[in-house]
Amino acid sequence: MVTVGLLIVTAIWGLTFVTVQSAVADYSAFSFLTLRFALAALALLPFSVNRIGKKELLVGVPVGATLGLGMLLQTVGLRSTTATNSGFITSLYVVFAPIISALCFRSRFHPRIWVAVILSTIGLFLVSKAGLYGVNPGDALTLGCAVLFGIQIALLSRYSPGLDSAALAFIQTVTSVFMYLPVVFLTRTPLITNDLDVWLALLITGLGASAFGFWMQTYAQQRMSAARAAVIMAMEPVFAAIGGYTFAGDRMTILQWFGAAFMMAGLFVAEILPYLKHRVSMSQRLGETLSEKDLSA
Numbered sequence: 001m002v003t004v005g006l007l008i009v010t011a012i013w014g015l016t017f018v019t020v021q022s023a024v025a026d027y028s029a030f031s032f033l034t035l036r037f038a039l040a041a042l043a044l045l046p047f048s049v050n051r052i053g054k055k056e057l058l059v060g061v062p063v064g065a066t067l068g069l070g071m072l073l074q075t076v077g078l079r080s081t082t083a084t085n086s087g088f089i090t091s092l093y094v095v096f097a098p099i100i101s102a103l104c105f106r107s108r109f110h111p112r113i114w115v116a117v118i119l120s121t122i123g124l125f126l127v128s129k130a131g132l133y134g135v136n137p138g139d140a141l142t143l144g145c146a147v148l149f150g151i152q153i154a155l156l157s158r159y160s161p162g163l164d165s166a167a168l169a170f171i172q173t174v175t176s177v178f179m180y181l182p183v184v185f186l187t188r189t190p191l192i193t194n195d196l197d198v199w200l201a202l203l204i205t206g207l208g209a210s211a212f213g214f215w216m217q218t219y220a221q222q223r224m225s226a227a228r229a230a231v232i233m234a235m236e237p238v239f240a241a242i243g244g245y246t247f248a249g250d251r252m253t254i255l256q257w258f259g260a261a262f263m264m265a266g267l268f269v270a271e272i273l274p275y276l277k278h279r280v281s282m283s284q285r286l287g288e289t290l291s292e293k294d295l296s297a
Helices: 002-015 017-023 029-048 054-077 083-090 093-105 111-127 137-159 165-186 196-221 226-233 236-247 254-296
Strands: none
Touching: 002 017, 002 196, 002 226, 002 236, 017 196, 017 236, 029 054, 029 165, 029 196, 054 137, 054 165, 083 137, 093 111, 093 137, 093 226, 111 226, 111 254, 137 196, 137 226, 165 196, 196 226, 236 254
């Protein structure tokens, strides 16, 4: 069920790309992010206000700062790089998360996880139609974003078990808001808008993608490894492509379809294959137990 929940969140994140793209066309990205995370914090407040302890603060603030800074680097980086480059480079957190976890926390993974990471990375490259030809400041900033997202996933998997997931999600969103507000004020960017479409996008992303999304991400990563979580969340570009095809008229190329297949293969190796092996093992044990009972009878 945890895997299904994280996959649903990944689908929400992917399908809201079109919504966000439309909303920030004529509206500040910094203002959008500030209000998005503020709405998420308000939604999470009733479920976390009495559950915030010292440990949640010690973990939630640095993880939230990592998330907020990553979002900021991604947004600023988009000023001097293409959306294709940004999408692919950001998705490299799939690779960085298990590497950071292994280097910093000496985590050990089954070899199939590394195979899944490789398959997902190839899929991300093809689905995003990445064209990494040369390096510009925007690419460098977005690469920093991917590293920070990888750190966030690794930190959650390491330190969130045993802590309240709603409280952690709330602290992350509040921390992010306080990171964005200075940018809004220093640039004198209007925070409030009269555009109803923007507010609809804020409600969808604030409540669905952020409040529920970050809570579910935290809850799931308390119960699975950083590598496995990263592989599941690597499905986000596939759902983004589906959303673009359905709502924005985007069309996938043959290479992108191959990329989607690679990513499904990565999910199969990481999640479905171990599950099938476990089921087969349980069936064999049950059969052996029944045979022993028959013989003893």
